[in-house]
Amino acid sequence: MKIPSSTWQHAASAAAVADSQPAPRVQPLKIGPLVVDPPVLQAPMAGFTNFAYRQIVRQFGGAGLQATEMVHAKGFLWLENEADELPERLWGVAEEARPLAVQIWDNDPATLAEVGAKLAHEFRVSVVDINFGCPVKQVTEKAHSGSYLLRYPDRVGAIVERVVAACAPTPVTAKIRLGCSRSSMNAIEIAQVVEQAGGAALTVHGRTAADFFSGSADWDRISEIKPHLKRIPLIGNGDLASPAAVLNAFARYDVDGVMIARAALNKPWLFAQVKAALAGEPVPPDPTLEDERSLLLHHYSLVCERFGESKGTVLMRKYACCYAQGRAGAREFRTRVSKVASPAEFHLVVEESFPR
Ligand SMILES: Cc1cc2nc3c(=O)[nH]c(=O)nc-3n(C[C@H](O)[C@H](O)[C@H](O)COP(=O)(O)O)c2cc1C
The missing domain is CATH 3.20.20.70 (Aldolase class I)
Known part of the structure; x- marks a missing residue:
């Protein structure tokens, strides 16, 4: 991905x-x-x-x-x-x-x-x-x-x-x-x-x-x-x-x-x-919410490939918290994502917090 x-x-x-x-x-x-x-x-x-x-x-x-x-x-x-x-x-x-x-x-x-x-x-x-x-x-x-x-x-x-x-x-x-x-x-x-x-x-x-x-x-x-x-x-x-x-x-x-x-x-x-x-060039804007969502899922897949779904999900909690920083609804996202224990839970929280 x-x-x-x-x-x-x-x-x-x-x-x-x-x-x-x-x-x-x-x-x-x-x-x-x-x-x-x-x-x-x-x-x-x-x-x-x-x-x-x-x-x-x-x-x-x-x-x-x-x-x-x-x-x-x-x-x-x-x-x-x-x-x-x-x-x-x-x-x-x-x-x-x-x-x-x-x-x-x-x-x-x-x-x-x-x-x-x-x-x-x-x-x-x-x-x-x-x-x-x-x-x-x-x-x-x-x-x-x-x-x-x-x-x-x-x-x-x-x-x-x-x-x-x-x-x-x-x-x-x-x-x-x-x-x-x-x-x-x-x-x-x-x-x-x-x-x-x-x-x-x-x-x-x-x-x-x-x-x-x-x-x-x-x-x-x-x-x-x-x-x-x-x-x-x-x-x-x-x-x-x-x-x-x-x-x-x-x-x-x-x-x-x-x-x-x-x-x-x-x-x-x-x-x-x-x-x-x-370089004095136009500065790219931050990615859209949808791009950030794909990025987060991509990061998650890399971590799970290496550590397996169980450890990968736990490890991903802290990385996911970083992504939310400075965004509207970040506190709620962090609270929810820091408790996820399975890929299904992780995907659900991401889907709901980073809507398409
Ligand atoms: C979570 C965390 C882990 C860090 N680990 C290292 C490290 O392994 N080696 C290192 O030289 N500095 C480490 N640092 C220090 C950073 O490389 C950097 O010097 C410091 O955060 C200041 O830069 P910043 O204001 O851009 O964050 C760490 C900093 C943080 C926040």
């Missing part, structure tokens, strides 16, 4: 340019040998950016580079050795279209290097990204990984250096926050460490780990990093939710690229809208 992109594109051609803001001059960015065009990246999001979601984003188009959910390196090796299995989060990675970045996390340089090498040389992914930004306790306090490592620039350097050597010539990138807390913002230092260790790009979420998701992303702080990087591109991330916000980010801040996460969960077509806006 295909996303009804033809209907969507037809509607797009009639749409007016959404913003009066002129498109800033934006160049494709280079991550090692990889050209990312447009320089707008789909962020990794654990629990969400799986193969099904990535296919939907890819069919709409507009994301210069897509990323998987973060994959635990130690978990990867354990599963391979003990169960001869791959992590669920690598669903689709071997065969899906490129470019594709796979994100890994851990705190052990050798483990990360071993997994990075497999991803680079066996899976032939386009980019291996290392997570130094996750603020979740299970990753920081329990596993001393993610944003916990921002306290230890030497360790970050050792990890990047080792993974770069293991993955070459596949580029290795890093994703960080501004620091662990407001009183210890060391993103500039970490950026230099990543560059010196051979990293090919740096993405910065403009919050600290202690901020979690509160307040707003601090784009001035992201921008301040740029003059300290000599060779590698800087990708800014945080709170970009519309084509206008992306145009504004490129116009006001010193970044080579941007990354979008949450806003594209309920609008997987956002990247296509952003791409058009950056």
Whole structure:
């Protein structure tokens, strides 16, 4: 089943340019040998950016580079050795279209290097990204990984250096926050460490780990990093939710690229809208309710194909809730869809909430 992109594109051609803001001059960015065009990246999001979601984003188009959910390196090796299995989060990675970045996390340089090498040389992914930004306790306090490592620039350097050597010539990138807390913002230092260790790009979420998701992303702080990087591109991330916000980010801040996460969960077509806006072209309108309905059912079929109807239906509840966000009747839809337990129930709720 295909996303009804033809209907969507037809509607797009009639749409007016959404913003009066002129498109800033934006160049494709280079991550090692990889050209990312447009320089707008789909962020990794654990629990969400799986193969099904990535296919939907890819069919709409507009994301210069897509990323998987973060994959635990130690978990990867354990599963391979003990169960001869791959992590669920690598669903689709071997065969899906490129470019594709796979994100890994851990705190052990050798483990990360071993997994990075497999991803680079066996899976032939386009980019291996290392997570130094996750603020979740299970990753920081329990596993001393993610944003916990921002306290230890030497360790970050050792990890990047080792993974770069293991993955070459596949580029290795890093994703960080501004620091662990407001009183210890060391993103500039970490950026230099990543560059010196051979990293090919740096993405910065403009919050600290202690901020979690509160307040707003601090784009001035992201921008301040740029003059300290000599060779590698800087990708800014945080709170970009519309084509206008992306145009504004490129116009006001010193970044080579941007990354979008949450806003594209309920609008997987956002990247296509952003791409058009950056090119100074008419911005495609949001899909109609009927198109969204087909999209939701397409997403559901992909998830059920992989996980079976029972687990697929449960998993789909959270994705379906994202689609409803910001629409009339969203609360009722969310209440109903978060309880569905069978394909029949799922289809009924969708039919009634997204009428033809
Ligand atoms: C549900 C969820 C899961 C996330 N998982 C990851 C992850 O696996 N790896 C990562 O680097 N960042 C992860 N993030 C952070 C996002 O990639 C991004 O940095 C953050 O949401 C800010 O961008 P936004 O304002 O566009 O959402 C996650 C965020 C959310 C909301």
